[in-house]
Amino acid sequence: MTLATIATTPTIVVFDLGGVLFDWNPDYLFRKLIADEAERKWFLANICNGAWNIQQDGGRSLAEATASLSARHPEHASLIAAFYARWAEMLGGTLAPGLAIFEALEAGGVPLYALTNWSAETFPYARGNAPYQPVLQRFKDILVSGEEKLIKPDPRIYQRMLERIRVHYPEAQPEHLVFIDDVERNVLAARALGWRAIHHSDPAATAAQLRNWGLPV
Known part of the structure; x- marks a missing residue:
């Protein structure tokens, strides 16, 4: 997917992990x-x-x-x-409805990132163990709050995520991003910074909103 596409529709999706893809x-x-x-x-x-x-x-x-x-x-x-x-x-494994959204976006060539509030000391368990590791390795990058010493909804952690995205897509802007999180305050913080964001409480509604924005779900 090229940045030419990004000019008119959001084409980068940033996932929260717990409550969206992983059951904790x-x-x-x-x-x-x-x-x-x-x-x-x-x-x-x-x-x-x-x-x-x-x-x-x-x-x-x-x-x-x-x-x-x-x-x-x-x-x-x-x-x-x-x-x-x-x-x-x-940990209770992966969440099938969220994972289905992830896999549809991945199959459609959408760049996928993760932004998670997670301890730097416990996150290595997920990085090294199934069923979490096989999902995590498919993200282009993962920003872990405990490693950054910043937590959502601090605006600085979103800015840091954007900086990490710009390593791959230098022209990326907040309006090019979609953020999916199950915690409403984190969603509101992303929107305040110009991101498109979805409060993930109903996977079907999340998928519908992504489709409305032109994403392949």
């Missing part, structure tokens, strides 16, 4: 550790919650994160330690 859910692990559903939900909402986990996506070490949280909640230290010690058990 802490509940998969903690069902094994906390039998009571209400107790488990409380723990994942109040102790090992998203606000804590995303700091590791931003570059904080897993060891520091585990130690500091355990110091605040020593009664939960063993469960806190399990979060990263058994992190791979939170």
Whole structure:
């Protein structure tokens, strides 16, 4: 696909990974550790919650994160330690509807990139293990928040992604890009920077929007 095509329609697609192509859910692990559903939900909402986990996506070490949280909640230290010690058990494989979109775009010759909030210490597991590695190796480039020490929706991480895209497509501009993410605030941040962006909550709707923009899905 040439940049001549990019002049009129978006022709580069940037995927989020978790919730779009890969299934990740802490509940998969903690069902094994906390039998009571209400107790488990409380723990994942109040102790090992998203606000804590995303700091590791931003570059904080897993060891520091585990130690500091355990110091605040020593009664939960063993469960806190399990979060990263058994992190791979939170992965549930690939998500078939998102992967079908990915494969249709790939078959149509669309350049594909990934922009993910993911710890630099856990991402190597995905890079090295099936079924994730065979998907990851098909992207032209992958920007991992933990490696950059920036997290979505920080505008700087989108700019850094664009810079990486320009290594391959020097003329690329924000309006040439489509970003697909399951987190609405990340989508809104991309749109604010001039990207086309899709809040991925219904794969059929995502595919329909891509087709409306002239992409081969």
